Amino acid sequence: MSDQEIISLIQADKQNHALLRLYKHYPGVEHFLIMHGASKEEAQDIYQDALYVFCKKVKEGNLTLTVQLNTYLYSICKLMWKVELRKKNKNALLFSEIQDETANYDSEELEKISRAEKAWESLGDKCWEILKAFYHEGMSMAKIAMKFSFSTEKSAKNQKYKCLEKAKLKYNELATQNYEQLF
Amino acid sequence: MRAELEEIEKIELYLSEGMNPADLQSFEEELKTNPVLRNKVQDQQILVEGLHKKVFRDAANTAFKKYKLYKKLRWGGIAVVCISLLILLYLLFHPNNEQTEESGAIPNSEVSNADEKINIAEAKEISNNAMQDQPLQNKKNTSPSLSDERKDTVSENAAKTENIQQNTNKKILGWLGIYEITDKIKFMGVSSNSSEKGEFSLLGSGIIKTTITTLNGAQWAFDDAKTSIKIAEENYPVTWIEKDQSFSFKMKYEKRNHKCTFNYEEHLEE
Numbered sequence: 001m002s003d004q005e006i007i008s009l010i011q012a013d014k015q016n017h018a019l020l021r022l023y024k025h026y027p028g029v030e031h032f033l034i035m036h037g038a039s040k041e042e043a044q045d046i047y048q049d050a051l052y053v054f055c056k057k058v059k060e061g062n063l064t065l066t067v068q069l070n071t072y073l074y075s076i077c078k079l080m081w082k083v084e085l086r087k088k089n090k091n092a093l094l095f096s097e098i099q100d101e102t103a104n105y106d107s108e109e110l111e112k113i114s115r116a117e118k119a120w121e122s123l124g125d126k127c128w129e130i131l132k133a134f135y136h137e138g139m140s141m142a143k144i145a146m147k148f149s150f151s152t153e154k155s156a157k158n159q160k161y162k163c164l165e166k167a168k169l170k171y172n173e174l175a176t177q178n179y180e181q182l183f
Numbered sequence: 184m185r186a187e188l189e190e191i192e193k194i195e196l197y198l199s200e201g202m203n204p205a206d207l208q209s210f211e212e213e214l215k216t217n218p219v220l221r222n223k224v225q226d227q228q229i230l231v232e233g234l235h236k237k238v239f240r241d242a243a244n245t246a247f248k249k250y251k252l253y254k255k256l257r258w259g260g261i262a263v264v265c266i267s268l269l270i271l272l273y274l275l276f277h278p279n280n281e282q283t284e285e286s287g288a289i290p291n292s293e294v295s296n297a298d299e300k301i302n303i304a305e306a307k308e309i310s311n312n313a314m315q316d317q318p319l320q321n322k323k324n325t326s327p328s329l330s331d332e333r334k335d336t337v338s339e340n341a342a343k344t345e346n347i348q349q350n351t352n353k354k355i356l357g358w359l360g361i362y363e364i365t366d367k368i369k370f371m372g373v374s375s376n377s378s379e380k381g382e383f384s385l386l387g388s389g390i391i392k393t394t395i396t397t398l399n400g401a402q403w404a405f406d407d408a409k410t411s412i413k414i415a416e417e418n419y420p421v422t423w424i425e426k427d428q429s430f431s432f433k434m435k436y437e438k439r440n441h442k443c444t445f446n447y448e449e450h451l452e453e
Contacts, residue, residue, distance in 0.1 A: 020246045020253075048244075112233075113236050132238060167230060171230060
């Protein structure tokens with residue numbers, strides 16, 4: 001499947017099909033990252049972050065591929081691992097010779113989003129399902145109330161609010177931890 | 184809590200671009216002057232994006248598992264195809280394959296290069312008067328060369344423990360041959376160049392019993408686990424050879440799971 005066909009799949013909201021095909025580039029990237037000090041799990045996380053950035057840009061119409069998709073994913077992963085090494089206070093000069101302008105991304109924004117992702121992970125299953133139905137699937141609160149067996153829409157809204165507050169609390173807690181680690 | 188709920192709903196409407204123009208204008212005015220609200224909007228935006236990222240990661244994890252599974256299946260498929268091919272090649276080209284045995288097909292009667300190993304220089308072709316009384320089915324024109332004089336008809340059948348007794352008939356014009364009789368069994372016959380010498384062997388693994396019966400009823404049996412049995416000149420019926428210038432006997436052998444009987448006939452002619 002060509003790069004353009006993969007992009008078309010993402011644009012057509014067939015992300016799951018695209019993801020399966022995007023993994024064909026993974027072995028090379030994984031090898032590269034492991035050779036540069038990443039563990040298998042870290043390599044996998046970084047590749048998934050790179051795929052997230054790529055898919056988001058495609059959906060927002062912010063991406064013009066000037067190189068092959070394989071090269072683009074390599075470049076993003078390299079940048080991400082460089083940032084990760086800096087965070088770990090390790091020698092990011094491993095990449096000093098790499099002047100890669102092929103890909104770029106907002107690392108600060110991604111870090112915040114990843115922190116929010118972690119905050120969501122701390123939620124219970126029911127909270128997660130309710131908020132996913134509302135924010136990701138665009139389900140109305142009336143439907144959510146029915147689906148999750150709330151007596152009224154209002155009680156469903158209250159539950160949603162509580163769940164969101166929990167996530168916010170966790171997010172702020174993670175942000176404080178991160179801030180403390182810096183100093 | 185009521186006021187907070189309403190504020191969140193407003194932020195959600197603003198972020199999902201679902202606000203009516205009048206509310207939108209007043210909300211944007213408030214955003215300019217109220218940094219706390221601005222932070223709340225930014226946090227909400229990040230939180231919702233984090234939720235999308237978690238959904239994405241779940242999908243990516245599923246895709247990764249599928250990818251690994253497909254990879255394994257692909258290698259597994261390749262391995263299965265390779266093994267199947269190897270088995271097929273083995274079955275096709277192995278000289279003593281099971282198919283031959285099970286189907287009871289007649290194996291090729293092959294005369295090997297054993298000529299080189301066994302001194303045959305003294306071999307003579309003796310006129311076989313008996314041939315006229317007992318004409319060979321597969322008799323061909325005899326040619327001066329030794330190899331062309333060999334006329335083999337082999338029908339050999341092997342059966343498994345059901346004790347189906349099957350026969351192999353050999354008619355040989357000539358004096359020497361190694362015959363593939365059945366799976367891993369070779370029958371090697373070296374006829375006498377006169378009525379005095381000769382050697383017959385049944386070579387193979389797993390033979391547990393061999394019985395040789397001459398046409399005149401004399402029996403010569405082995406009842407041991409030797410894998411090679413030779414009939415030396417003192418064992419085979421010399422008198423009979425002298426009598427009609429041909430050599431014939433019935434040989435039975437048993438393997439662990441097989442019983443087989445075949446007849447061996449050799450006629451010597453000029």
